[in-house]
Amino acid sequence: MLNRRSLIVGGAALALSTGIAGAQSWKAQYPELVFAVVPAENASGVADRYQPWIEYLSKALGVKITLRIANDYAAVIEGQKAGNIHIGYYGPASLSRAIEVTAGGVEPSVTTIDQDGTFGYYSVDYVKADSPYRRIEDLKGRNVGLVDPNSTSGNNVPRFTLDKMQIDPEQYFSKVVYTGSHENAVIALVQGTVEVAFNWWNSDVDSNLTRMVNKGMVKKDDVRIIFKSELIQGSPYAYLTSLPADLKTAIATAFVEGLKKDKAAFDKLSDGKDLGFAQVVTADYKSTIELIEFVDKLRKKKSGS
Secondary structure (H helix, E strand, C coil): CCCHHHHHHHHHHHHHCCCHHHCCCCCCCCCEEEEEECCCCCHHHHHHHHHHHHHHHHHHHCCEEEEEECCCHHHHHHHHHCCCCCEEECCHHHHHHHHHHCCCCEEEEEEEECCCCCCEEEEEEEEECCCCCCCHHHHCCCEEEECCCCCHHHHHHHHHHHHHCCCCHHHHCCEEEECCCHHHHHHHHHHCCCCEEEEEEEECCEEHHHHHHHCCCCCHHHEEEEEECCCEECCEEEEECCCCHHHHHHHHHHHHHHHHHCHHHHHHHHCCCCCEEEECCHHHHHHHHHHHHHHHHHHHHHHCC
């Protein structure tokens, strides 16, 4: 069931539909748009997931769309700062970092609507199902798996949460391991490299874990959750602030209308779990911008600067 905001978004989508074909002035300047994503799964999996959507966007916008699979969030941020990446897919914390690094040169366009009509997801703690651990406090002196320094659910929210519990990860755990991707974090847990791993989670049937299960990489009952965060603002697709207004409108419209115009391509993005795209603005990410400020203060405190 959609919430009130998603109904408003539906109305906004209709208002947006002034016709992509009518916005031609930007095409000479931007005959190709570069679309970058960070691999939450292996690179081939990302390419397979996104290629139909890239083809849809290219047809909807009438220009070539080139998919780039970045090594990490920092690469997307730097690419957008340099103007080499026109559209980037972020977590909310990495978007907030991008806004900071580019001095407002990046702005969010849309985020996905989840099955329950919400606009967000969670950070969860996985441990092996047969382990004795029931709480984060049980893991003192063990190895913890984080994802990427700029990952919201895989690093920043966990650190924010642990700080509230008066836990310093580098002091509390035996080793902090950055795995590079959400898939790698789960693999490190299952293989015993770490005893606890943070990851993103939408619902019991929609998470990085369920995607890995669907691909035969792990079994769902290999792990269990011992912690779930409060709701995190949804991961956004963001474009360069400097793009022409009619191009930004065209991009947002193409995303919002994608569910109806190419449902197969849209469903491929989330294994059919999402309900559509909703428009967002920078102000929607106020809480994660504050989270980034917290993380920066924490780092400065530790470095003594």
